[in-house]
Amino acid sequence: MISKTYAPQEIEAKWYQYWLDNQFFKSTPDEREPYTIVIPPPNVTGVLHMGHMLNNTIQDVLVRKARMEGKNACWVAGTDHASIATEAKVVAMLAERGISKKDLTRDEFLAYAWEWKEKYGGIILSQLRKIGASCDWDRTRFTMEPVLYDAVIDTFVDLYEKGKIYRGVRMVNWDPQGKTAVSDEEVITKEVQQKLVYIRYAIAGQPNEFITIATVRPETIMADAAIAVNPEDERYKHLHGKKAIIPLIDREIPIITDEYVTMDFGTGCLKVTPAHDPNDYALGIKHNLPVLDILNDDGTLNEKAQILIGQDRFAARKAVIKLLEEAGNLEKAEDYKSNVGFSERTNAVIEPKLSLQWFLKMEELAKPALENVMNDTIQLYPPKFKNMYRSWMENVHDWCISRQLWWGQRIPAFYMQDGTIIVARNKHEALEKVQHEKLLFAMTEADLTQDEDVLDTWFSSWLWPMSVFLPSGDPSDPKAGPNDLDYYYPTNDLVTAPEILFFWVARMIIAGYEYKGEAPFKNVYLTGIVRDKQGRKMSKSLGNSPDPLDLIDQYGADGVRTGMLFSSPAGNDLPFDEKLVEQGRNFSNKIWNAFRLVKGWTLEDAGKEDAGTENGGEREEKADLPLKWFEAKLNATLTQIEDDFSKFRISDALQAIYKLIWDDFCSQYLELIKPAFDTATGTAQPIDRATYEATINFFERLMCLAHPFMPFITEEIWQEIRERKHGESICVAPFPQPGAIDMSILTSFETLFEVISNVRNIRNAKQISPKTALPLSIKTSQPGPFQTLESLIQKMANVSSINYVDEKSGGLSFLIKGDEFFVDIAGEIDVEQELEATRKDLEYQIGFRESTLKKLSNERFVANAKPDVVDRERQKLADAEAKIQALEQRLQDLAL
């Protein structure tokens, strides 16, 4: 006995193991067309969240469909090493053991990092199996494994040799507690209540004259290089070219003019401190101002500050205010809210700090990457992201690629004692270079020191679509063979979040053109962000994200997958609601029960040798129309789904499948062919073999169609619905292809369903039990089409008899096109109510006829509109006229 509700827990693990055992996800190059997706590598520290769930489900849908279409489908999995996140995890692990990073050498620390990675890293990859991800797991890569590491180093050396990489000073986000630079993404800005302090600077040579500036950082006045005013500002025109004196330290600085200064903020005078503010730094360069850095790495003041040396920046802030007050230079202090950056890791206030970093020149590299997105060689879905992409690529900044961390690819730059930089793949090659190019043969490796920094993690993931296909050199290693890069590159589709369109996608495109002369992928599908009901981004810290694995336990992987995709058009955010996965689960259950129904049927000729003759032939004819209709409906839907997929309308494709299965297959088709229940025997009547076979065939095709979305339940049913050999699977069954659509049967069934629906409506409105059969009369000039549908109408609408009449008949009526239908319900008719309804309908129809007539009598419409549009208008007019005539007749009849 098959369970009444679908129980995914019992099924999912079984089939996933079966797929692995039979290597359905494995891909090696062959003569078939490849279909390739590389996974956006999640952090090795990551655990599965709702965003991954959405993103990877979409990838799985695409890959599974391609696999069923006979392509050599290859979905490469892997993780990236996530320098900062991983270092944080390792530092935490060490802290638990009472070890401090300070006390370790680089090599010791890295040994712990690998230990952490082996133990806890990549949990997410095993979680992906729970959602059914059909990755070729043998190909799983990691950005720090030797081959990928070397690729990063080679790339650095190559770009350096091409003159694209340079070392320069830049303002970075400095975390004085962690003593490292952090990227913009690791800075959390919060609004903070501060004091805006107004400070008077004396004008040099004019003891009684002052200029007042407003600042939230009074402790940095000692690093001031200038005071800037807007050149248009009348208040300060007399001071142009003069000098001001920094209070407390009495240093002279120039008063400069720049349009950058906002006249109505503060006093309209801006102190310029190039070493401690990014905007000021830019101003400093523009006006050639000196850079004076008064802070140590830990946020304390250094000797260049002249006063308060050794004090922390916040203590110094208070102290400076006090000193200014005493000196009479403090005009006032007012409350002021502003945004302050905090380190995601240490929560320390970020200090803009100048430091020596490595940069990649982007302008030239970005050109082909911009051009080929704008000309659609690479297509973004949805295309609205092209605008954003362009504005970024046209204003691209040089990429700061160094990070002050240990976990990552160490920058292959070696310094000679005099500071000369040698870039080479390793120390040995660096030494060779020194010896050959500089003829310094006495030099030894000990005379070279390697740069302490590592490369930005994106500097390895930008190579991902290429590096994952690099062979390891070991022929027994299944990761990648010697020809894999040629075979799989360029990949087909990339599925990722718009947030990293610049950080990652653009850079992959750049690397692709630089190293392969070709884009890394053809299509980029950008998913939305999964949000909670209040529209907040789901995050661990807010605790507003359900655990996807819990959801899978509750609703089944198929339920969660479809639930997520029901409402996720490309690029739009997905407001998550558990109702969605509930709907997904209900869909699974619906399919399951349809399967139970079909499985429960007994064959009419069971046990007989000569199947499907005589008696069977007659029934076959009866079911003939529903079969033809569903075939047509299936073909129409398949055509539409192909179109949806071609435009990456994944959600639309799913909804089409949902409706096809639930509404068309279950509610209509199955009900039409369902054998009657025999109350005498207490069993369902048997079904003829032809109908049964056709139904099984439909079911099988529907399962194949739904498989990319719902891999588990479709496999379970596919395996049960026919006898299968071991090693067969729906994973590699052919994806249904659309055939010709029989439009005429679709049209005639539309009428059929309309009749059924109208009869049911009358029954409902009059509160008549569905068990009571009602008589139906049809007033039509063409009874033919209805006669062929009679048995279906009777079955679906519970109609006792069908008569064709010339005159009006008793009872309630409804109109379809020009034909009038009567359901005779004795004593149930409220003539007034009927008159009212009929008048209303008539009024609407007349209005409708008017608007159609207006269109058709407009010469410009007939002349300008496409012929089929005009034809449709004429058809509408004809239908309306027939209806009006029937309604008028009806009014007369009722009035009698």
Place this chain on the structure above:
RNA sequence: GGGAGUUUAGCUCAGCUGGUUCAGAGCAUCUGCCUUACAAGCAGAGGGUCGGGGGUUCGAACCCCUCAACUCCCA
């Protein structure tokens, strides 16, 4: 400050090239049903000034202008 996007039913969203009885779907709501596959279900119903205003057009949810609200990106 610069740029982009969004605004359609109570909620979440479709509406693709301006033209079908085009104002849709799902959820939610309401009514009636435990009808021998499914109450995680079945059969029905109600619900909208397409953000406001103006314009182009034979015809506008769709194109243009303008105003408003919200969101994101860059600074």
